[in-house]
Amino acid sequence: MKRLAALSLLALGLASFGAQAQPEFEQVEKGRYLATVGDCTACHTSDPQKPFAGGVEISTPFGKLVGANITPDSETGIGNWTYDDFKRAMSEGIGHGGKRLYGAMPFTAYTKVTDEDNRAIWAYLQTLEPIHNPVETNQLPFPFNIRTSLIGWNWLNFDRGVYQPDMSKSAEWNRGAYLVQGLGHCGTCHTPKNMIGGDKNDNFLQGTEIENWWAPNITAANHQGIGRWSEQDIKDYLRTGVNRYDIASGPMAEQVKNSSQYWKEEDLQAVAVYLKSLGVKDEKVPAPLKGDDKQMIAGRHIYFDRCSACHGSSGKGEKNIFPQLANNALVNAPEPVSLAHVVLAGSRGVDTDARPTAPAMPAFASIMTDEEIATVLTYIRNSWGNSAPAVSADDVKKMRERLTP
Ligand code: HEC
Ligand code: HEC
Ligand code: HEC
Structure with a gap:
């Protein structure tokens, strides 16, 4: 269905704009890929028959949130939105009618996404089938359900702004950092959280608990992290869910299935290069219990x-x-x-x-x-x-x- 929609858009483009159609098709395809990298379906598709129509329940330590309908349905989705509205959701965490979004929508990571990439995702979302599906996203109990509390939350936990390349590093490293910190939102699960659920950025990717699983330290720390893994091991794991060390289960199995198995080779390579560069200084390694314990x-x-x-x-x-x-x-x-x-x-x-x-x-x-x-x-x-x-x-x-x- 999705492919059909994209194709008919191409046909339309061909009819009306002639040679300009090709870039538009490419932009939609790029947007499709980026939406996969960002794993939007993890929270926005509960029924595979109704892609992006919302309804996925997300349990947080404060209560339940539900992924919104982001199909172009004008009543229950984002059909009346402009690109600028969409960009505000991604970059500033501001949704329908100017309401502040909860951090369960990973805008604290997506804020790093470039304008060009957001435009591609937007172009792709507009090719989706509009689906009428009303979703009440905010199912938190009082007082967490009051969105004005998010002003303080954002002030403490949200650094707005597009990813800034580090000129002392390679283009590959920067691509990896852009993907991991931005669309890939790996920190949503792998970065320890403070009391109010914000990321502790000093401990970026150093491991935390999520939905009764442990999302481990994925820096290059040797003991608690993946310092022993080669770049190839990291790519194998993200591409196939398996490598010579480990098999992905729980939420990471979902991530691999929906998202990282489809990442381009050069993007996975960039992620591997970037993760291998993240170390933990003074990793604390406890002494093992003795064999005669x-x-x-x-x-x-x-x-x-x-x-x-x-x-x-x-x-x-x-x-x-x-x-x-x-x-x-x-x-x-x-x-x-x-x-x-x-x-x-x-x-x-x-x-x-x-x-x-x-x-x-x-x-x-x-x-x-x-x-x-x-x-x-x-x-x-x-x-x-x-x-x-x-x-x-x-x-x-x-x-x-x-x-x-
Ligand atoms: C980890 C879960 C999660 C992921 C991944 C996620 N979202 Fe969301 N998103 C949410 C939740 C939850 C809401 C509703 C938040 C609220 O109401 O405060 C939301 C809201 C939104 C909204 C605002 C809708 C409205 O009606 O105001 C947009 C737009 C959106 N998401 C787009 C995306 C896109 C595009 C992606 C992928 C690049 C994405 N989301 C990935 C959880 C997620
Ligand atoms: C929805 C939560 C979630 C997201 C998002 C996520 N991970 Fe994970 N990840 C986990 C969990 C949980 C595990 C532990 C899996 C297990 O127990 O088998 C894990 C395991 C891993 C491992 C294996 C570590 C080891 O020691 O076995 C790697 C590598 C990894 N993740 C990389 C990433 C990268 C890179 C991203 C972003 C592109 C990412 N993850 C995004 C939850 C997540
Ligand atoms: C029949 C074979 C089998 C037996 C017996 C078995 N396991 Fe496993 N174990 C597996 C497989 C397969 C996985 C990978 C599953 C996955 O990742 O979802 C696994 C995963 C694990 C993991 C998670 C490892 C990781 O890094 O993701 C741990 C820990 C573990 N087993 C411990 C044990 C313990 C302790 C026992 C004995 C009480 C045990 N297993 C018995 C096959 C087995």
Whole structure:
């Protein structure tokens, strides 16, 4: 449908403007690509039959927000908008009727997008089918539902302005920085948040909890980050959801499926170059628990019983099938949320065009106690080069409760 709309636009263009049609078609195609890079569908498409008609629920620590209808429907979408209205939403976080938008719409990142790129996205959005679908985006409880509170929020958390290239760096690095900080909005999930949900930019991409998962540190830190990954490893992960270290699950599986698997090779390469340049000074690496620690001995038994068949006796996994647990940023994360999540609920790695079937990790919620799960996680967090604080049965219990509807 979308392609048809773009084609008919081309036909129209050909009829009325002759030779000028080609640039217009190219702009729409570029906009389609950029909308994929920005992953607008993650929050704006709840029903694949109704692309961009809104309705995706986004849970925040303050309550629920819902992605708006951004199809060109004049009543319930943005059909009456001009380009300037659209640009204000992207660059300033101002939506319908001048209302301030919540940061769940990642305008704090999109503000970096250039005018040229915004024009392309706008051109593409206008080729979409208008869909009548009223959406109440603000479903937060009082007092968070009052939009005037966003004036203060923006003042504290929002640095408005297009990305400014760093002339001391290569064009490739700058492209990577532009994509990661801007449209790719990687910091929305990977940057720690302050009390009111704003990004702690001094800790850019250093890892945080999101929707019962841990979005790990993706700087080049060696212990908690991806310092050991090569540029190729980063590209493989973003393109296929898998590399020799890890498999994407949870929200990152969605990101790969909707977005990064479709990024151009040169854009992924730029992202890899940029991420590899981000270091963390003085990374704190705790000393691992000793092998004769009681929890370590018990954990080792459970590991060999339940886990080693897939993840290997020394945590090396099986390339592209079972993730490596040794020297794994996620395993070393300060909080064990993702680990408890995966062991309790199981998980299936992401399927991508490049890799249509993904292996699965079984759920252990019904066959292991909180104590046993905590013990085996403590063991993997302190073996084979990993070191991280022990996991308590209480941590696992809390995750079990959060995962039980
Ligand atoms: C992480 C979720 C998320 C992503 C990704 C996202 N949005 Fe949004 N967007 C929202 C939410 C939530 C709202 C409603 C916010 C509010 O009402 O305060 C919104 C609102 C908007 C609005 C304002 C609509 C109105 O009626 O005022 C526009 C325009 C918009 N988004 C465009 C985009 C585009 C284009 C992209 C991709 C480049 C995008 N969004 C990606 C969550 C998201
Ligand atoms: C919607 C939230 C979300 C967004 C947006 C997101 N990520 Fe992630 N990311 C995660 C989560 C959660 C994980 C952990 C996945 C897992 O447990 O397998 C992750 C994992 C990763 C990893 C693997 C780290 C490791 O040690 O295994 C890389 C690399 C990564 N993300 C890069 C990116 C980049 C680059 C972007 C922006 C283009 C991005 N992510 C955007 C949530 C997100
Ligand atoms: C049948 C094979 C199998 C068994 C048994 C198994 N796993 Fe997994 N495990 C997987 C697969 C496949 C994944 C990747 C799934 C995904 O990423 O969604 C995975 C993912 C994980 C992850 C997330 C790693 C990451 O970086 O994303 C952890 C942690 C983990 N397993 C721990 C364990 C523990 C602890 C046990 C024993 C209690 C165990 N696994 C048993 C197959 C298995």
